[in-house]
Amino acid sequence: MLSTILIALVAALHVYFMYLEMVAWDRPLGRKTFRTTPEFSAASKALAANQGLYNGFLVAGLAWGFWLGEPGFAVKTFFLACIVVAGVFGAVTVSRRILYLQALPAALALIALWAGW
Template identity: 60%
Template structure:
């Protein structure tokens, strides 16, 4: 289970790195507009907010990578903390912004939390 948990955690970290790129660098580009279903006008007005949100997603990715690098013992608590942050952010986003966030962000974090507690 440890390997499966680490694979899921790595995938979540990569996903949040992708969110960073989308929100910080591609927000006003066609790929960013498609990903978030926004208009060019809205994207232009909210560019600074999106970049800030992207930076936070980068911190989540960095924390998960940190936990993976620490390994099983010391990294366990780091992984749990950052996965809990991802889960809470995903639930909040799913309730306030788009239900899709529950499936893309919250569910993978919940799966990873279950997997690391099974090891």
């Protein structure tokens, strides 16, 4: 049960990330969240939308794992692991905040999933 709640939380976070990157990137909320200037956000809007689309695929993968039920264990494991790796990479290359906002929740969900919680 705990793993289900944590995985749903991770999926919800990535829906929000997708929104921020695909819709709000060049709006005040997006610029404030990502600490960008209007010029930078306008110039990088297409790149951010692409990144947001990838976050949507992560959500779709987690939803697929839920839909599969018990056989979805491997699917959920794969997508959570992808999120952890992406979060660690983002923390190393972009901002340490990504480690706490993306990698940590996914790692906790992965631990709970594997522990059978």
